[in-house]
Amino acid sequence: MNKNSILRLSRYRNALNRLKNAGLVKIFSDYLADAVGVTSSQVRKDFSLFGIAGNKRGGYKIDALLEKLNTILGKNVVQPVVLVGAGNIGSALIKYKGFEKEGIRIVAAFDSEPAKIRPAAKVPILPVAELAAYVKANSIKIAIISVPESVAQQVFDTLRAAGISGFLNFAPLRLRSDNNCVVNNVNLELELENVIYFVNVFEKSGIGIGLDKD
């Protein structure tokens, strides 16, 4: 029930959708494990953790399994999300097709720069002044933060006060927070720095560095 097991559930779901499209109806933990790159023990452990049962002899029925995973992961309803900060990254995320495909909809974006306001756009870009009211009026629970580092904490606090409890944060800093919310940080500099480190070590030593999983 930790973050890793949830991420794996998403991966199982992705793999199962592909396998279903390929015509499979049932699957053994062993094969699903191969498809995702984990052990069969891991698959069965994860499933049992979420009360997902298979058939002792016939493995798991893909349809039923997908249904369970969709329910657990909230895939049966479209998840409304707001985005704050319509800069480079924010604008790209607004246009990004990958979210809609996964049932995640950015319903509105907010920016402090008057030049960026476009209330009539397909995804309306509104003044940050309207943020709290919008979030409350529409009971939004999830936000993407793509503002500059300097204002990220303030934006976070505003969102928190407006009732947001789940965050995807692109600002490269650790947000100070109470613990009744969840914050996933996407720190691009850090990720690249990490890649650079391992490549440099590799260049010097010639030792295999392995494929990162996450």
Place this chain on the structure above:
Amino acid sequence: MNKNSILRLSRYRNALNRLKNAGLVKIFSDYLADAVGVTSSQVRKDFSLFGIAGNKRGGYKIDALLEKLNTILGKNVVQPVVLVGAGNIGSALIKYKGFEKEGIRIVAAFDSEPAKIRPAAKVPILPVAELAAYVKANSIKIAIISVPESVAQQVFDTLRAAGISGFLNFAPLRLRSDNNCVVNNVNLELELENVIYFVNVFEKSGIGIGLDKD
């Protein structure tokens, strides 16, 4: 010497830069731990892992410490990086200021769409056909992959063959690879899905869900 300890080194470095700007000259592991949000044991353990020594009574000298961290993390030279896929996300990354600030320079971008080619731009956007030659000619080791899922594996293989050994991958799939390279995946759908899960659990149970660290 695992991925986590390297990521923490980056965080120590960020914190130390701030503390240095605030006027500090020396620091105890205990205080640095507070600044980064880890235990002092963790700080000392990480440092000892990389052969960084302090003074038994006086803690660590910030300047010397930063120098060591910069060397380990490759911060003393500008790191050239190529980007493949100048779509929404790719274009945003090209314009993103955060990389240059951290000594990471996107020296060229590549796209398969003729309309996107701009060889004269500050960050030139070139045809993918020129990719392998450019990478080899300039001894580039790091690449950002921001192409659609459907062509990501093929782009990856091309980059791999051209000599790239470090990847930041935005395509939402697991790249098949030998293990003489390092791939950090940024899967935005997965990260948001994860946030959504925890928020839904929280909404139902009312139990605190905690602040994710990573």
Place this chain on the structure above:
DNA sequence: TAGATTGTTAATCGATTAACAATC
């Protein structure tokens, strides 16, 4: 039934934390 797979418990592994001797 015999054989194979699940579900779960126990063992292992790795990373984090605590403790404390060395030492400045």
Place this chain on the structure above:
DNA sequence: TAGATTGTTAATCGATTAACAATC
């Protein structure tokens, strides 16, 4: 010196993996 901090070893913790009884 006395007191406090480092560096490192041992203990703890949590997650992954192996093993196997239950069972279809």
